[in-house]
Amino acid sequence: MSHLQAHAQSATKSAVRPEHGNDVSPHRFCVAPMLDWTDRHERYFLRLLSRHARLYTEMVTTGALLHGDVKRHLQFNAAEHPVALQLGGSEPDALAHCAELAEKWGYDEINLNVGCPSDRVQSGKFGACLMAEPELVADCVRAMRAATAVPVTVKSRIGIDDKDSDEFLQRFVAVVADAGCRTFIVHARIAVLQGLSPKQNRDIPPLNYPRVQRLKQRFPELQIIINGGINTLAQAQALTDGSDGIALDGVMMGREAYHNPYTLAHADQQLFAEDSAVPSRADVMAAYLPYVEAQLAQGTLLQHMTRHILGLYKGQNGGRLFRRHLSENAFRKNAGISVLKDACALADTHASLPPHEQPDDNLRNHA
Structure with missing residues (x-):
């Protein structure tokens, strides 16, 4: 935890x-x-x-x-x-x-x-x-x-x-x-x-x-x-x-x-003036996932929660992939926690890649 x-x-x-x-x-x-x-x-x-x-x-x-x-x-x-x-x-x-x-x-x-x-x-x-x-x-x-x-x-x-x-x-x-x-x-x-x-x-x-x-x-x-x-x-x-x-x-x-x-x-x-560590984006998403899962179990639609987090990786490598994956998939019928986990994986996978290894942002298939 x-x-x-x-x-x-x-x-x-x-x-x-x-x-x-x-x-x-x-x-x-x-x-x-x-x-x-x-x-x-x-x-x-x-x-x-x-x-x-x-x-x-x-x-x-x-x-x-x-x-x-x-x-x-x-x-x-x-x-x-x-x-x-x-x-x-x-x-x-x-x-x-x-x-x-x-x-x-x-x-x-x-x-x-x-x-x-x-x-x-x-x-x-x-x-x-x-x-x-x-x-x-x-x-x-x-x-x-x-x-x-x-x-x-x-x-x-x-x-x-x-x-x-x-x-x-x-x-x-x-x-x-x-x-x-x-x-x-x-x-x-x-x-x-x-x-x-x-x-x-x-x-x-x-x-x-x-x-x-x-x-x-x-x-x-x-x-x-x-x-x-x-x-x-x-x-x-x-x-x-x-x-x-x-x-x-x-x-x-x-x-x-x-x-x-x-x-x-x-x-x-x-x-x-708090001396605690600044949470990473990955830390924040790891803490948000259990909340999303609990809300999904109560009948809340995934898009009602993911629409608020599209800017979390703004300006970061992988940020556009994160946003696009959620924008294209979170609204779908029966969209579940795997959509959010996949978006996080895309962001985390590409976060440390140098610019010349970043995927083409115009590609539609990010799997």
Whole structure:
């Protein structure tokens, strides 16, 4: 049994949360909530790469929990801790009830989405449009905190539409902080609610890190976590140690963590000063295989688990063979664990070959 398998099994049995020194924020490094991406299989996989990264669920609406399948939305593996549930909603009573459910299911944090710019979210009167109503957000936070002892946090943008100023952001945070919120995760772009798609809102509005740093300067007693455009641990280090300006309490990485997950393998050492060995990609897959086998036995489709790991060997010899084998075979009817084992064997076999001995990437037969 690998040390990663032992860690996963131990965490599953005891739900142990990593401990940090007093000078390290538990939000020092987070993986963003991403719709259709950060499901429970993805989170289990990422936890094998980093013990300390704080993981977030996809956004779950209050309606989905009040009127839908609670178990499907809230179940997770104890090895995922520390893990936060992100909620979407704007009705204090509904959010309070969902906060109670989150505590019952064992989440470490409840995060209120005040940053999503999609039309669907706006039509439900939640997400980024709530930044225009800080008093309502404060009422939501107050109701949630009254319903649970689990910490309640807020994820927002730095502004919306023409409300693009330090003053707007700082007033929003001041009002919500008065309701007891102590941790704010701030995407360092405004949200353009009319005229830009959610995808465009992730790229077109310019990043404004200084505004988030000035927010921390204005509220030194609050935990301020920055999100948006963070693609390397070096960036994360600079933003949290103050070498890139005012030191922030943490960073949240999004798409890079999904497309290049092995980045997380170095996070514990670089950002949490842990002295344990960095797991190899082969170590991670050896620990993931038993999880996949157990899920297959419960009826989970292989493709629901392999779609999250395609980037594990990104930039490595054998990485394209790994991705292609999974892409071409994991979706097939009755695809089993052998598909994943064969993909790992392809990656491991070609990992140490010099470039001139690498197989032609255009070949269709990799057996």
